[in-house]
Amino acid sequence: xxxxxxxxxxxxxxxxxxxxxxxxxxxxxxxxxxxxxxxxxxxxxxxxxxxxxxxxxxxxxxxxxxxxxxxxxxxxxxxxxxxxxxxxxxxxxxxxxxxxxxxxxxx
Amino acid sequence: xxxxxxxxxxxxxxxxxxxxxxxxxxxxxxxxxxxxxxxxxxxxxxxxxxxxxxxxxxxxxxxxxxxxxxxxxxxxxxxxxxxxxxxxxxxxxxxxxxxxxxxxxxxxxxxxxxxxxxxxxxxxxxxxxxxxxxxxxxxxxxxxxxxxxxxxxxxxx
Numbered sequence: 001x002x003x004x005x006x007x008x009x010x011x012x013x014x015x016x017x018x019x020x021x022x023x024x025x026x027x028x029x030x031x032x033x034x035x036x037x038x039x040x041x042x043x044x045x046x047x048x049x050x051x052x053x054x055x056x057x058x059x060x061x062x063x064x065x066x067x068x069x070x071x072x073x074x075x076x077x078x079x080x081x082x083x084x085x086x087x088x089x090x091x092x093x094x095x096x097x098x099x100x101x102x103x104x105x106x107x
Numbered sequence: 108x109x110x111x112x113x114x115x116x117x118x119x120x121x122x123x124x125x126x127x128x129x130x131x132x133x134x135x136x137x138x139x140x141x142x143x144x145x146x147x148x149x150x151x152x153x154x155x156x157x158x159x160x161x162x163x164x165x166x167x168x169x170x171x172x173x174x175x176x177x178x179x180x181x182x183x184x185x186x187x188x189x190x191x192x193x194x195x196x197x198x199x200x201x202x203x204x205x206x207x208x209x210x211x212x213x214x215x216x217x218x219x220x221x222x223x224x225x226x227x228x229x230x231x232x233x234x235x236x237x238x239x240x241x242x243x244x245x246x247x248x249x250x251x252x253x254x255x256x257x258x259x260x261x262x263x264x
Contacts, residue, residue, distance in 0.1 A: 017218040030227075032204050053216065060212040061224075066203050068176040068225040068258075075211070078218035 012079035148206035183220035
């Protein structure tokens with residue numbers, strides 16, 4: 001399952017502010033839409049994205065149905081140590097999807 | 108003698124159609140009433156603490172053709188140090204079926220309080236971003252958006 005797409009710089013100088021972008025393929029079905037025959041399409045949304053850096057939670061996003069399909073979010077981090085930037089998405093059925101990227105911090 | 112036989116199915120269909128229209132009419136107001144107002148949603152986020160205008164910059168395109176994916180960026184003026192940083196940013200709307208878009212939790216390791224994401228807009232309305240700082244104050248910025256193609260309420264039939 002390669003549904004998640006994350007962008008983390010491979011290298012950075014110590015103290016730099018780096019841009020992180022994360023997107024995941026997901027319908028974010030609102031539960032307000034009608035399918036064929038007037039049957040409501042059941043709600044299915046990603047409720048949370050947790051981002052960890054070097055084992056510590058650094059960013060959390062709680063999503064509601066008004067976030068677009070394939071939820072995208074971009075935020076910043078201070079490059080402090082070489083390590084792993086991890087991402088974990090959880091949907092309202094309890095399923096999770098993870099992604100990770102390594103960053104090398106110099107100086 | 109064959110006439111009654113041809114009328115009865117026609118009446119049955121009319122009754123079904125009338126019933127269907129009635130159901131839609133009943134369902135829509137119930138949904139509209141279910142959502143809190145924009146002020147209530149913001150008060151729920153702040154816990155009743157008054158919100159100041161300023162320090163937050165919310166950028167939304169003023170005219171949107173497709174409400175299904177509207178790019179927004181939020182910047183908050185903050186040094187983002189351990190003593191003074193942005194704790195949370197909430198994004199709320201005025202007229203979608205639900206008042207919340209998303210809530211972001213930040214900290215000093217972010218370095219900069221800058222968020223970009225994509226949201227759905229059901230109609231032309233006001234969007235507001237509220238930031239909670241580490242000193243417990245709340246700051247906000249709002250933007251008006253005109254939407255020509257709505258999201259959320261279209262059907263697939």
